Amino acid sequence: MSFRDSAEHRLAWLLCAPAVIAMLLVTAYPMLYSLWLSLFRYDLRFPDERQFVGLHNYITVLSAPTWWQSLFNTALITVGSVAVELVLGFIIALVMHRALVGRRTVRTAVLVPYGIITVVAAMSWRFAFDPTTGFVNGLLGLEGAWLADRWTAFAVIILTEIWKTTPFMALLLLGGLTLVPEDLLRAARVDGANAVQRFFRIVLPLMRPVIMVALLFRTLDAFRIFDTVFVLTRGAQGTEPVSVIGYNTLITRLNLGLGSAVSVLIFLCVLAIAALYIKGFGIDLSRREDD
Amino acid sequence: MSKKTLLNSLLSGVLVALLCGCSDRGSDVPRLNWYVYAERSGAFAEAARRCSDGAGGRYEISLAPLPADADQQREQLVRRLAAGDEDIDLIGMDVIWTAEFGEAGWVLPWHGASAGEARAGRLASAVESVTYEGQLWAIPFTTNTQLLWYRTDRVPSPPATWDQMIDMAEALGEVGTIQAQGERYEGLTVFFVSLLASAGGAVLEADGQRVSLEAGPTASALAVMRRLANSPAADPSLANAREDQARLAFESGASSFMLNYTYVWPSAWANAPEVARHMGWARWPAVFEDSPSRVTLGGINLGIGAHSRHPAFAFEAAACIASEENQRLAATRGGLPPTIAALYDDDAVRETFPFADVLRDTLRDAVQRPQTPLYADVSLAITRTLHPMRAVDPEADAARLRTAVERALRSEGLL
Amino acid sequence: MAGTGSAGRMERLFWGVGSAIVVLYALIPVAWLLSLSLKPGADLGDRRFVPQAVSLEHYVAVFDDPQFPAALWNSAGIAGISTVAAVLLGMFAAYAIVRLQFPGRNLMLAAALSVAMFPPVSIIGPLFNLWRTLGLYDTWAGLILPYMTFTLPLAIWTLAAFFREIPWDLERAARVDGATPLQAFVHVIVPLAAPGVFTAAILVFMFAWNDFLFAISLTSTSDARTVPAAIAFFTGSSLFELPTGAIAAASVVVTVPVIIVVLLFQRRIVAGLTAGAVKG
Numbered sequence: 012m013s014f015r016d017s018a019e020h021r022l023a024w025l026l027c028a029p030a031v032i033a034m035l036l037v038t039a040y041p042m043l044y045s046l047w048l049s050l051f052r053y054d055l056r057f058p059d060e061r062q063f064v065g066l067h068n069y070i071t072v073l074s075a076p077t078w079w080q081s082l083f084n085t086a087l088i089t090v091g092s093v094a095v096e097l098v099l100g101f102i103i104a105l106v107m108h109r110a111l112v113g114r115r116t117v118r119t120a121v122l123v124p125y126g127i128i129t130v131v132a133a134m135s136w137r138f139a140f141d142p143t144t145g146f147v148n149g150l151l152g153l154e155g156a157w158l159a160d161r162w163t164a165f166a167v168i169i170l171t172e173i174w175k176t177t178p179f180m181a182l183l184l185l186g187g188l189t190l191v192p193e194d195l196l197r198a199a200r201v202d203g204a205n206a207v208q209r210f211f212r213i214v215l216p217l218m219r220p221v222i223m224v225a226l227l228f229r230t231l232d233a234f235r236i237f238d239t240v241f242v243l244t245r246g247a248q249g250t251e252p253v254s255v256i257g258y259n260t261l262i263t264r265l266n267l268g269l270g271s272a273v274s275v276l277i278f279l280c281v282l283a284i285a286a287l288y289i290k291g292f293g294i295d296l297s298r299r300e301d302d
Numbered sequence: 303m304s305k306k307t308l309l310n311s312l313l314s315g316v317l318v319a320l321l322c323g324c325s326d327r328g329s330d331v332p333r334l335n336w337y338v339y340a341e342r343s344g345a346f347a348e349a350a351r352r353c354s355d356g357a358g359g360r361y362e363i364s365l366a367p368l369p370a371d372a373d374q375q376r377e378q379l380v381r382r383l384a385a386g387d388e389d390i391d392l393i394g395m396d397v398i399w400t401a402e403f404g405e406a407g408w409v410l411p412w413h414g415a416s417a418g419e420a421r422a423g424r425l426a427s428a429v430e431s432v433t434y435e436g437q438l439w440a441i442p443f444t445t446n447t448q449l450l451w452y453r454t455d456r457v458p459s460p461p462a463t464w465d466q467m468i469d470m471a472e473a474l475g476e477v478g479t480i481q482a483q484g485e486r487y488e489g490l491t492v493f494f495v496s497l498l499a500s501a502g503g504a505v506l507e508a509d510g511q512r513v514s515l516e517a518g519p520t521a522s523a524l525a526v527m528r529r530l531a532n533s534p535a536a537d538p539s540l541a542n543a544r545e546d547q548a549r550l551a552f553e554s555g556a557s558s559f560m561l562n563y564t565y566v567w568p569s570a571w572a573n574a575p576e577v578a579r580h581m582g583w584a585r586w587p588a589v590f591e592d593s594p595s596r597v598t599l600g601g602i603n604l605g606i607g608a609h610s611r612h613p614a615f616a617f618e619a620a621a622c623i624a625s626e627e628n629q630r631l632a633a634t635r636g637g638l639p640p641t642i643a644a645l646y647d648d649d650a651v652r653e654t655f656p657f658a659d660v661l662r663d664t665l666r667d668a669v670q671r672p673q674t675p676l677y678a679d680v681s682l683a684i685t686r687t688l689h690p691m692r693a694v695d696p697e698a699d700a701a702r703l704r705t706a707v708e709r710a711l712r713s714e715g716l717l
Numbered sequence: 718m719a720g721t722g723s724a725g726r727m728e729r730l731f732w733g734v735g736s737a738i739v740v741l742y743a744l745i746p747v748a749w750l751l752s753l754s755l756k757p758g759a760d761l762g763d764r765r766f767v768p769q770a771v772s773l774e775h776y777v778a779v780f781d782d783p784q785f786p787a788a789l790w791n792s793a794g795i796a797g798i799s800t801v802a803a804v805l806l807g808m809f810a811a812y813a814i815v816r817l818q819f820p821g822r823n824l825m826l827a828a829a830l831s832v833a834m835f836p837p838v839s840i841i842g843p844l845f846n847l848w849r850t851l852g853l854y855d856t857w858a859g860l861i862l863p864y865m866t867f868t869l870p871l872a873i874w875t876l877a878a879f880f881r882e883i884p885w886d887l888e889r890a891a892r893v894d895g896a897t898p899l900q901a902f903v904h905v906i907v908p909l910a911a912p913g914v915f916t917a918a919i920l921v922f923m924f925a926w927n928d929f930l931f932a933i934s935l936t937s938t939s940d941a942r943t944v945p946a947a948i949a950f951f952t953g954s955s956l957f958e959l960p961t962g963a964i965a966a967a968s969v970v971v972t973v974p975v976i977i978v979v980l981l982f983q984r985r986i987v988a989g990l991t992a993g994a995v996k997g
Contacts, residue, residue: 016818023819026809030869031825033806034832037866041843042835054713055384056406056675075716103739110736111729118983119976120740122919123747126975128927128945131968135750138961142539143551146749146766156539159690174746179920183875186916186986190882220878228833228871235836238929244542247486247689257838259717262377264679266713267842273716274839281834340952367784369933369949370956381845381934389937545957550761565955572954573759637955 049271056265068272077256078273082280085252087165088240089233092172096229097222099173100180107181108188118185125178133242136171161249168250171239176232180225187221188214223292227285234281253277332361332612334619338394338602339375340367345628345636346394353622361615363392363623372396372488383408383607390607391616392623395440397431397601397670398488398677401510404439405675409605410613412438419621427668428641432603434673443624444638445601447664448496449657450584451552451560451567453477453577460584464497464526467559467587471535474558480530481548481560484540486689491671491681492598493561494688497523499596499669501589505680505707506672513707517700522589524688524696531691535559541690553577561586563600564655568637583657585664599668601641639665679710682717747972754965761961775966779951785967787939788947793974795857795943796925799864803921804914806865807872814873815880826874833870841934848935855937863935864925871924872917879913915985922978926971944971 049068053061072078103121110117124132139145140157148154157163191214199209215222237254240246246255257277261270336350347365354362366389368375376399382390383403393409403409412420412432420441421429428442450467452460456474461467471478483489495505503519506512530536537543537551545562552560553574560566570578586595604620606613622628629640633651639661645651646662655661672680683706688694709715749766757772779785810829814822844863845854853859883906891901932946939947948967953960 019817020819023813023817023822026813026817027825030806030810030829030873033802033862034829034866034869037844037862038832038835038840040847041840044843045835045839055380056402058384058406071715077716102735106732106735106739109732112733113736115980115983117736117740118986119979120743122923122979122983123972123976124743126923126927126972126979127747127750128929128948128968128971130929130945131750131948131964132746134961134964135746135753138753139746139749141547143537143547143554143556150766154538156542159539159541174742178743182916182919182986186875186879186912189912189986190879217882220881221875224871224874224878227830228874231834237838245486248541254836254838256716257836259682261838261842263373263682264713264717265380269716271839274836277836278831278834282831285830285834339956340950342952342954366938367950370952370960371949372956374933374949378933378937381842382937385846385849546953546959549958563955563957565957569954569958 045271045274048267049275051268053268054264054266064268068269069276071269072272072276077251078253078276080249081251081253081256084165084250085234085236085254088169088172088236088250088252089230091165091169092176092233093226093230095169095173096177096180097226099177100184100225103177103181104184104188107185121181122178124175125182127175129175129238130242132175133171133239136167136174137243140167158244159248164244164248164250168240168243171243172233172236175239176229180229183221183225184218187218187225190221191217219292223288227288230284230288231281234284235277253280331359332615334361334363334391334610334612334616335366335389336363336392336394336619336623337366337368337379337390338392339370340365341636343636345632345638346623348631348635349623349628352628353619356622357615357619361612361619363619368394380408383609386609387607388609388611391610391612392620393440393605393607394443395603395605397599397603398681399605400432400439400603401434401673402675402677403605404434404437408608409439410608410610410617412441412617416441416617416621420624423626423642423644425641425643425662425665427599427665427670428601428603430670431599431601440603440605441620441624442641443602443604444629444632444636445599445641445665446563446639447597447599447661447668448492448561448563448586449660449664450586451562452582452584453558453580454582455580456558457582460582461587463591464530464587464589468529468533468535471559472533474535477556477558478535479537479551479557479559480533480535481537481543481552481557481562482530482540483544483548483561484531484689484691485542485544486685487544488681488685489544490685490689490691492600494523494527494684495669495671496586496595496597497526497589499598500586500593501526502593504669505684506674506711510672510674511711513704513711515700515704515707520700520703521696524694524699526589527688527691528694528696531694536692541692564639564657564661565637567655567657583660585660594667595664596667596669597664598671599665602638674711676711676713679713679717680707683707683710686717750965751969753961754969756962758962775962776970778963779966779970782947782951784939784942784947784950785944788942788944789971791857791939791941792926792943792945792971795860795864795941796922798857799861799868799925800918800922802861803865803868803872804876804918807869807876807917808910808914810869810873811876811880814877816885826877829870829873833867837867837930841930844931845934854935855941857941859935860931860941860943863931864921864928868921868924872921875917875920876913879916880910883909911985915982919979919982923975926975 050063050065051061052064107118107121140147142148142154142156157167195213196209199213235254236252240250240252240255244250257270257273260266260273338346350363350365368378379393417438420438424442428445432438432440432442450460457470461470471480483493498519501519501522503516504514507514531540548560548562549566549569551557553570555577570581586597588595604624606616606620610616626642629642630645630648630650632638633640634654646658652658687699687703687706752766752768754775755771756768757770757774760769848854848859887905888901891905927945929945932943933949936942936946948964951960951963
């Protein structure tokens with residue numbers, strides 16, 4: 012290793028060190044502690060009856076139909092909201108990018124939903140969909156209770172998620188759009204490419220890294236959805252996602268061992284999804300520009 | 303006043319304020335922190351002030367707010383009590399936490415003379431709510447329970463049983479809706495336990511260790527639930543309704559019956575006087591003609607944090623806050639029913655609660671929710687099995703419920 | 718960019734209408750929230766979108782509550798510091814990942830990602846205990862650290878994705894043209910990095926501003942309690958009554974700083990490359 016190389020390594024580690032230290036300090040202990048706890052039978056109300064049970068908690072969780080049901084629910088909500096958000100996010104990003112009149116207003120207005128506290132947004136949507144006191148039924152002239160039936164409840168949940176977090180996608184995609192050089196597009200237009208061709212042949216490929224980051228993080232967040240579902244249905248009507256199971260076990264039932272096992276399993280699921288994305292997109296963020 | 307003088311007085315004012323601040327911080331008067339939700343009318347704050355004044359400088363009570371939602375309150379308290387937080391002296395405890403907090407050693411038991419104080423003049427059901435394993439774990443402060451509210455202009459006389467009420471509601475057509483709480487939360491457990499007790503059954507045996515859920519009463523209770531939820535008189539969003547949704551729907555005028563707590567009375571007069579004018583009250587409907595209904599008890603008890611630095615003062619402060627004077631204040635100003643029986647004959651209280659007699663009778667017959675440290679698990683098991691009410695099958699679900707509660711008592715498996 | 722004649726007009730109209738639709742879609746529920754906050758208590762149950770009578774009682778109630786102004790101050794400070802810290806640390810790390818060769822580069826990215834993947838509900842308990850031991854419970858630092866930590870993965874990945882697309886040769890080219898390293902950096906690299914940096918900043922700020930879970934678990938007094946947590950303490954006139962009006966009013970108030978931050982930052986998210994800048 013040459014002297015220049017090791018100097019580069021040192022600089023790199025120096026630059027990364029603060030971030031690494033911050034992340035380790037805050038999350039290393041809790042994550043490892045959770046992992047440790049998941050191997051015990053530990054109820055906070057009976058602290059003296061703690062005992063080591065190995066993988067028993069994991070077996071309990073994996074053999075519970077509730078777990079698999081909620082995994083399905085979570086997958087449904089995740090796929091439903093992320094798919095729509097990607098398309099909608101692109102549309103909104105394009106509008107934000109191209110809007111000339113009131114560009115400031117459009118961009119700011121679009122980001123406001125993401126800036127509202129999740130619990131409050133969920134509450135206001137719940138209120139809006141209430142059959143007797145909300146405005147949705149009043150506007151559409153319907154009488155049904157949206158949140159009382161499984162599939163309409165899913166629709167409301169996904170709608171609330173989409174409304175709230177599309178701005179996240181849109182913002183990242185907007186940033187990605189700014190990376191596409193105008194001249195390239197102009198040249199392509201001169202060459203006779205129409206808007207659709209320009210979009211799919213030039214814009215999308217150049218935006219791949221940003222799209223991947225947006226999809227990845229949005230999926231990770233969608234998988235761990237909690238507040239929205241809790242406020243809208245409390246997880247009833249078969250809409251319970253895995254994080255509500257975790258909450259019920261860890262906080263309501265104070266069963267720390269089982270709850271930690273649930274959390275670790277959620278983590279593993281999310282890890283699998285992330286691995287799929289990274290492999291699938293084949294993007295290596297650490298590849299240098301001139302490689 | 304010249305500018306210079308003004309500046310000077312301003313500066314000296316600031317200095318004095320700073321010094322006063324400093325001296326307060328260094329004051330030796332022990333401060334007892336009372337952790338309770340931010341009661342809006344100020345009755346709790348006033349009670350704390352009165353008791354601090356009456357302490358003669360030995361201690362002062364300061365209110366530390368908790369979140370409004372009972373589950374969030376419990377989450378905060380449990381986390382801190384389990385960590386041995388010494389700042390928690392007095393706790394505004396929900397009645398369902400007694401067994402859990404007592405078993406885990408998070409609150410101190412009331413012995414001897416203090417136990418006597420805790421019992422003094424109080425309703426039997428309130429005392430029962432602070433008792434676990436023969437010990438008292440808190441002093442009853444306020445209580446709460448549900449009544450039947452109905453529209454006097456549409457219903458000539460209140461129904462005595464559930465079947466009668468549902469029949470009446472169905473006969474009234476569009477406006478005959480019954481408001482109740484059917485969401486998958488604690489309110490559903492309250493509903494079920496009340497129905498079960500009215501039918502003569504109980505969730506747990508007297509020892510609190512084994513499941514009771516006798517076949518007969520359980521089936522009757524579940525049958526009522528099914529009938530209500532599937533009746534045309536039920537609110538379409540019953541499966542998602544809490545106390546406040548029920549109140550709002552009743553106040554909008556579209557309903558004729560409501561099962562709810564006493565807070566709806568002042569609320570109706572404030573928000574919907576045309577409805578309040580025709581609002582009547584009665585005891586909760588019974589399940590069977592000949593046995594009076596039994597409704598679950600709610601309320602706030604005062605417990606002492608196990609790691610408090612001044613337990614002796616804390617017991618004294620709690621007894622003062624829960625005394626008759628302050629209960630009267632909580633009732634008249636805060637609308638919180640008292641636990642001291644004599645107050646139900648008090649003029650001021652009777653003015654706030656015109657339904658004081660019905661309330662007292664209901665409280666006399668009140669039933670406790672299962673008193674076990676694993677109450678959170680049991681409640682979760684009940685709500686998960688019985689929600690949504692319209693899908694309840696009295697035969698099959700009685701068996702499922704029994705299994706679920708048994709597993710909950712062993713804290714077994716995912717719920 | 719606008720073409721000439723009717724094609725350009727059509728295009729402008731198209732984007733104009735699109736903008737209007739998008740703005741409506743984004744703001745209708747916010748308008749609903751605003752409407753809820755302006756309705757007097759008795760009208761909360763009516764089905765109307767526009768309030769019949771306008772009342773400021775909820776805003777008055779919210780600001781009367783001594784907790785709320787303190788919470789606003791806490792929120793502003795904590796979110797601001799977290800944003801600056803996360804973006805700075807993220808920039809350093811992202812620069813290293815994109816520009817430098819070092820072992821453990823991929824490990825760094827992977828580790829950053831796993832931090833963001835663990836369910837927060839499990840982190841709360843141990844973190845609470847850790848903070849109590851370290852004396853960070855109920856302090857600004859006690860919230861800034863988790864906020865920074867949980868947004869660093871997003872910041873690092875976002876910044877890395879943007880930095881990867883910057884033609885770093887431009888800096889070299891500018892130096893060849895006679896600029897000092899600092900000039901080259903400030904005038905060439907910074908404008909190109911700005912969109913990424915401000916995108917990351919907005920996202921971090923919103924996370925810190927609106928977080929509820931950590932705020933409610935790691936604070937106990939108005940020393941450090943932020944607005945989302947403070948809202949959980951609002952009670953109606955009884956324990957069962959949801960103070961919808963007050964919550965709506967508080968939410969509207971707490972959204973205003975977000976709007977200001979976005980207004981300020983969004984200007985920077987524009988195309989950085991112009992004609993003639995790319996050589997060869």
